[in-house]
Amino acid sequence: MRKILTVLLAGIMAAVLFVGCNRGTEKPGGGSTVKPEDINVNLDPNTTAALEIMVPGGNANERTMIDCLIEDFKDLFPNVTIDMTYVSVDNYVSAVGQQQLAETLPDIVWSNSPDFYDLVESETFIDLTPYIQANEMAETVYTYRDENNQPSKFSSEDFYTEFFDMGTANGKNYVIPRSCDTVITFLNTEILSNAGVDLNPETTKVKNGWTWDDFMDVCAQVRTWMDNNGMSNNYVIDANLTSWLSVCYPMLLSYGAEVIDENGNVAIDSEATRQCLEMVAEMVEKRYINDSTVATTGSYDNGKSAMLFQSASVSLYADRVALRDKCDLVSFPLITVNNTPKIGAGIAGYAISSQSENKEVAWAFLTYLLSYTGQQEMALNGLNLASIRQDLSDYTTANWGKGYETLNLSAYTYGSEYKVSADFFTRTTLTAKAGLQQALTQMFNNACNAEKAKDIDSIIATAVRDMEDAMIEY
Amino acid sequence: MDTNSEIVGAMSARDALNRHARRKNLALKIILYIFMTAIAVVLLFPYFYMIVKSLKTADEVDNPYAGFFPAVPQFINYVTVFQTGGYGEGILWTMLIIIFNLIAVPLSATLIAYSFAKLKWKGRSVMFAAMLGTMMLPSAVTQLPLYIIYSKIGFLNTILPFTVPNLFGGGAVYIFLIRQFMRGIPNELENAAKIDGANTFTRYARIVVPLCQPVLIYVMVQVFLAYWGDYYGPLVYCTSADAPRPLALVLYNFITDNSSGTKTNILMAGAVFMSVIPTILFGIFQKQLIEGVTMGSLKG
Amino acid sequence: MKINIQTAEVAPAPQEQLPKKEKGSLKKFIKNNYTGWLFNLPLVIGLLAFTLIPVGYSLYISFWRTNGINIWEWRGFDNYIRMFTVDREEIGIVLLNTFYYVIVSVPLGLVVSYLLAILVNNTIIKGVNSYRVLYYLPCMIPAVAAALLWTDMMKYTASSESMGILNQMLISMGLPASRWFQSEGPSAIASLFFINLWSSGSGMILWLSAFKNIDKGLYEAADIEGASRFRKFYTITIPMSTPMIFYNLIMSVIGSIQYTGTLMYSSGALPGRGSDGQSLYMLGVKIYNTSFKISGAQGYAAALAWFMLAIIAALTGILFKTSKWVFYGEDD
DSSP states (O other): OHHHHHHHHHHHHHHHHHHHHHTOSOOOOSOOOOOGGGOOSSOOTTOOEEEEEEEETTOHHHHHHHHHHHHHHHHHOTTEEEEEEEEOSTTHHHHHHHHHHTTOOOSEEEEETTGGGGGTTTTOBOOOHHHHHHHHHSSSEEEEEOTTSOEEOOOGGGBOHHHHHHTEETTEEOOEESSOEEOEEEEEHHHHHHTTOOOOTTTOSOSTTOBHHHHHHHHHHHHHHHHHTTOTTSOSEEOOTTTOHHHHHHHHHHTTOOSBOTTSOBOOOSHHHHHHHHHHHHHHHTTSSOOTTSOOSOOTTTTOSSEEEEOSOHHHHHTSGGGTTTEEEEEOOBOOTTSOOOEEEEOEEEEEBTTOSOHHHHHHHHHHHHSHHHHHHHHHTTOOSOOSBGGGOOTTTSGGGTTOTTSOGGGTTSOGGGEEOOOGGGGSOGGGHHHHHHHHHHHHHHHTOTTGGGOHHHHHHHHHHHHHHHTSOO | OOHHHHHHHHHHHHHTTOHHHHHHHHHHHHHHHHHHHHHHHHHHHHHHHHHHHHTSOHHHHHOTTSOSSOSSOOTTHHHHGGGSTTHHHHHHHHHHHHHHHHHHHHHHHHHHHHHHHTOOOTTHHHHHHHHHHTTTSOHHHHHHHHHHHHHHTTOTTSSHHHHGGGGGTSOHHHHHHHHHHHHTSOHHHHHHHHHTTOOHHHIIIIIIHHHTHHHHHHHHHHHHHHHHHOOHHHHHHOOSTTSOOOHHHHHHHHHHOOTTOOOHHHHHHHHHHHHHHHHHHHHHHHHHHHHHHHHTSTTO | OHHHHHHHHHSOOGGGGHHHHTTSOHHHHHHHHHHHHHHHHHHHHHHIIIIIHHHHHHHHHTTEEEOSSSOEEEOTTHHHHHHHTTTHHHHHHHHHHHHHHHHHHHHHHHHHHHHHHHHHTOOSSTTHHHHHHHHHGGGGSOHHHHHHHHHHHTOOOSSGGGSOHHHHHHHHTTOOOOOGGGSSTHHHHHHHHHHHHTTHHHHHHHHHHHHHTSOHHHHHHHHHTTOOHHHHIIIIIHHHTHHHHHHHHHHHHHHHHTOOGGGGTOOOSSOOTTSTTGGGOOHHHHHHHHHHTSTTOHHHHHHHHHHHHHHHHHHHHHHHHTGGGOOOOSOO
């Protein structure tokens, strides 16, 4: 025994000395900022470079649309090759962190909110603000192609800028949005009409801008119908409440609640939060949504729920066998209790790695992604989400609505003034993000637990405690 | 026949005169049979249940009113599973890792064990103690530094973290077991070869290793089982979407996040497949597996 | 463990005569020892590369706040202090769960598998061998497959028809359905004990080999003295298998403290205090989460790992100190 310990200790000492000598100094913190005037946005078309772009592996649409951009980019820069690699969305942050650690992170990386907040402190991505400024300063930008596929003048005014803001932390813009991602309500029209919900476009309540009360009425109707037809184990709506900030955070805000106040303190303990959670508990009690401790067998995807809160491409659902010709959409119901209705939104897009050696080429690619031609091309190859460009907002003419014109696609663009992303993370230390997110989703999870929901106060107290824990710096 | 049987034998001989006792013995036998069979049924029920469920249709899995048994056994599920989310690829990665380790572990572990069991050199007991000391070290201490080191040398998202370390012995337990076995091989065999002029390596390769076959089979089967079921290693070291995913990790991902909505019958088919292979192995090497423990036991 | 070392060191060791002659030059030392070291070289490299350097590195980063990439802030002992201050309550939950798991699952596993071994070691009935195989079969289900299976069998839903099969059994017996590992408090971990019972077969095999090693002469001598079956069991079988009991005890304790299997049963990303899945939140899982799920917390994760090592060392130390009951035989 003693011998083992001696050997172990000796080994440890030796190893400590060994590493200690190698790594005595602190690493310098990140690269310096680039000035806009130093950035060349009109690169020589003969530039030679090899780029890598990382896209979510599980999403076929994302792959096909980036594939077509890569094809087009080859025409603009014949000597630039672009390879695609994949990242899994489930453990996005650790996977990206791992690749950064190994210094194998691709030049362009798919990212989203709120996950990118986790990568701010580790300086994974570069600040794109100077690049945007450089684009604006140029007369025309080579890869910023207009409807005639010609270089054109770049202006921030071309876009829905609120989505650029969602990719910003501490005044630095890390992620470029590829589309307008908004939470909307997917409908199963078959279930709704069977349940006797009025869907006549002239008279229906189920239209863009419908209120939470309208929504609850519809839920009640569907519930009754389901119970009368032996579907007591199905639920009215897949609300994604317990796992997704883009639904639960705007709901809190609608009631007038706050998560973190402007001074960076936890502000979740309020009457408004209580009201919001009571409403959630009521939905569980009336069995509109499932109790979080109970597994469900049916979901919207397989045609067993009437509604779904989601932000994904319409093609992802409308093309499903179980939903063919039964799918429609409408905006997220407005909660008007406090006269501050909110609709969840978020950014999904691309960032440039700080380890990239071809940042200017990567930026040229992202500029093409934002351009008229790029957006139209992506829409033809799977991006059936509202375009980030203002001049492509009309889905009846723009490509992103192609094939789905009969559906109410304006749900995606409805209510710009209500849109909000989970940006409260920037009000406190960003390392707290994972813990804050966990605490918040857990709070909703508890509110969806009939047992725990009897004591809303203790649910909130737990959330406060977990949030304060998360905000203690490591 | 082992110890207890002789005792029992002696006992029943003594009691043979007593018919009452014999009847009592018969009753005991029956009770034991029933009791032991009952335990077997309980222990095997999950296994059985898993097989039954893997043969159902998707509808039967969803429908609570479908019977316990499938109407028609769906053996097609075992084909479907390998066309689903990475199972087919998973088995290739798993086999690649296992085949490498089946060569690497016995090779390096016998070398090390030989130096402990048959060679005399200064520092032997210190090295031996150090090796045993690693058995007490929780893997949590080394996992993070190894992760950082692996990231720097390009091991992450490859199968190298599960193969390369095994070139260096593959774990204290295996080395210890083989050493114990080698100590049981009489030195006379080697001495004879020594007289014939065989050098140390020849003696190791030609005489000692071939004699180690029983313990090596045990070690190899254990290595197989360990890497067949290992999900934690790949979970830590293979996170990128295009990283190799061994079968166990594929299954783990389905458990924790089944966003693709794969049906339970298909998942169960995968689980049955994962369990059947070790079961067959156990069937073949049953004797070595049970005796292997004896060989390594503490008095060896 | 100690037993192993004992065999190694107590064994008649001719090598110990060698060093006396070796007082000479370095050359002579190399000449006398190079074969041994050469054969041992894989272990030397392996220990250095995959144990010593990582261990040293782990100790080193436990004094920093770091994400391994761009942040390196010296923290001194702060990471260690953190466990007992700001993170006190969560560590408390984690430790409570871990100790609860160790204290119940280790003895339970040992006792149940011991009883099984005694059962299949009888010679009263024929075909006892096939029972050994049957009892061992559940151990052939890999942990992930078992997790999938038990998750399905323990499923809890709103309506009783779609419950998992175990709950349906409970209901048909007139008992209330259980949420099993999804429940809160001690019963969550208790369902893990329940699941572990199915792999008692592997422990059983170890006991069987221990029984085999017991000198048959002892039983014969006892027979001559006319000892009863129970007495033989009590005075021979148990004392003679104490080394194996002790070995199993140590290894199970070390293994159980590091248990990360609950990762498969509660997929909550970061179970914390008051969170879903906190009833299954154990030290190994916390270290995993801190290492790989929170950026910038890797230094703290390393400190937690050393904390775990300290607990293991303390527990094994206590076990060795109180190991007077282990019977090592007369001596060999």
